Amino acid sequence: MDKAALTKYILDKFAGKVDLLDTGKVEPVFRLESDFLLEFCRAINSDETLHIDFLCNIAGVDTGERFEVVYSVASVKNRIRFDFKIAMAYENAEVESVQSVWPGANWHEREVWELYGINILNHGNLTRFLLPDNWDQGYPMRKNWDAPDFVRMPES
Amino acid sequence: MSAPFRTEEFLVNMGPHHPSTHGVCRFLLTMDGEVVVKAVPYIGYLHRALERICENRTYHQCLPVLDRFEYCTSMSCEYAFCLATEKLAGIQAPERAEYLRVIMLELNRIASHLIWYGTTSLDLGAVTPFLYGFREREDILDLFEMTCGQRLTYNYIRIGGVSRDIPPEFIPKLKEFIEKFPRKVDDYEKLLTENPIWIVRNKNVGILSKELALGYGVSGPALRASGVKFDLRRDDPYSLYDRFEFDIPTGTVGDCYDRYLVRMEEMRQSLRIVKQALEQLPAGDIKTKLPPNFKPPKGEVYSRIENSRGEMGIYIQSAGDSKKPLRVKMRGGSYNQLQVMPEIVKGGKIADLVAVMASMDIIMPEVDR
């Protein structure tokens, strides 16, 4: 399935709930609302034509105006790849966990929570793992986190 | 003797300073004697905030950072980033540069698999293969050093091409290597493949089913050993990989032994690709000229390549008005491979944990970034 056909298929299937963004340079990038996320993931996972069985990556992004969570997914069987993202305001940023569809999302989501402070709902294991356990200096991947030359580690 | 013998579970901290955790990974093991009841990996000891560093550098300056993302296959990391940037900006590298990239990538894959071969056998108690693996890796590093002056962090592949052309003595040396390497792989296999101890240590140990592997995003040789014939070089071809002929080895069971066999065969296939690339190597330019004030247009791209440890993906988002990327996210194969480990080592012995970790070829800088 080439890019145009894939775009058309998804836009038709999820009409009104998924928008195509023009930022995707190679693969299409869709945008959807946060409350539709889990339903969308389940649908593309079980859909025969798409059969998205492989979650490549979850990236949190701070664009300077808002948060985005970008999911890169692929189908090993049908050789499809595309991205979709959820954009949200800084305040009360939260997103549903997709572990029930792809268990491998676990660590990727933990990382988004830890470095951006985007809350992951129904995650089950939101504990620090890249930063020290008692880290108390905010979310270091946010753009407003002023990166000092030296970070003093919290005393353990 | 009706009352059962009372046993007690105990905790063992395997790592962060432990010889076989390949860097600094910590496993908190709940042990019942020698049996692992539960394994919880703790990472982050090598976290260097590479993604944040990349956000504060121009695209060109990011390349040395990418070298340090995963130092066993620095070429692939550079290439993944360059590919993503090129896709973002719509640049096409000259053909000669692409061929050189393929040669370097495949040589680097062999070098990385040789490290894996050495460390895996070391983890299972055989010391000698370690040095055999490093002997041939040395030849490859010599080739790299000849080309770009570096042996570990090459900074060779650049956006829009490669940093310099190969020197004239490179090709005879490479031909010599192509000549002798298949014999050496046979030697490696002779030492371990048929060895009964090696077989009992690896067969049916750490079985990773197809469903588990896909669900957890396991990729690369580990996924192929589970019986999924999926190789990005063939299924999502980048660079010039659609021009070369090579086989994709797969396993059937998904145990440590299959992963071993798949990687051994991959070395031979990589060599085949190098050989074909060398035969087809055209003359010509090696670099596309980029403007000094290089700013990719607004957009985002997730591009993935087949690294020796699986899918190596780079997500770049560009704001369009800046010389620096808005966001760089690196995705390494080890990250997901480590994540699936607690599932497959449960109920095994502590020695199996070591075998599984070795066969997954986990490298910690890639996990922690």
Next chain:
Amino acid sequence: MEIAGIFKYLYEKLASTGLSQAWVDIISYSVAALIVFGFLAVVALFLVWWERKISAHIQQRFGPMRTGWHGWLQTIVDMLKLIQKEDITPATADRPVFYWAPIVAFVAAFMAYVTIPFGAGLIVSDLNIGILYIIAITTFTIISLLMAGWGSNNKYALLGGMRSAAQVVSYEVPMVLAILSVVLFAGSLSMVQIVESQAKIYQWYIFRLPFGPIAFIIYLIAGTAESNRTPFDLPEAEQELVAGFNVEYSGMKFAMFFFAEFVNMFTIAAIGTTLFLGGWQGPWLPSWVWFMLKTLALVFVLMWFRWTFPRLRVDQLMEFSWKFLLPVSFANLIIAGWMKYSKWFNW
């Protein structure tokens, strides 16, 4: 026959000075102990160097090259370094047990040499239960490993100690059965008589088909396991248990474990030589030269194993001993008994 020429001379000289018999014995045996101790210290130093050289050449390296000719001074210098190192005792260790463990290992390793005949007449004491004595003494090593594992108060060390106890006990059984088949033929437990029963090369027990070679191979496998070497080096499996029972030891105490290990390896080879390869017997060369040549050849085989094989897992190790080696060695013992009884090949 009990004491070698020079030693016998010394013994007679002492006796003629009019000292009481007890003092003569004490002095002469102390001298004998010192000689054996000195010899074994040199052997252990040599073996450490030799192992490094052999492993290096197997792995296409050079090994130590800088200190002395081909690095022969290296182990001596290492020894000096280890003596000078700080002796660290973990705060939570069980001090007396921790302290005594290396000493027990060291003593147990050296005690075996009382009844090993290094050449014709070169034996400290030809006990009539020589081989039984050696088996009993070398088993003491387990106690030291358990003490080290327990005393360190470290989980890795404890796992290593437990593993080694289980392993040594399991492999002791097939080893003793293999030795027993030789004893059956020799009709004696005395090391000297066992050697003397294999005067001609075709009389060596390794060549007495069919039981000889099987017993020898069982002995070699079990011996490798007893001396905790690859493929049976689980008690100190570096990749699983960091260093196993000796993880908390440093300095001289570590060196004692290290030395005991190499002396044990030499013991295994020396007993193998005595039981299966005709001991000191051989033409032209002096008897002790033959003994050393055969023993070092066996040591080489043990080292060769170590640098070629991967390591077994602990349950596979146990399975191999109880499910394979033990039945085979029992069957072998029966064959040997039948051969003896039917006077088949009974030269």
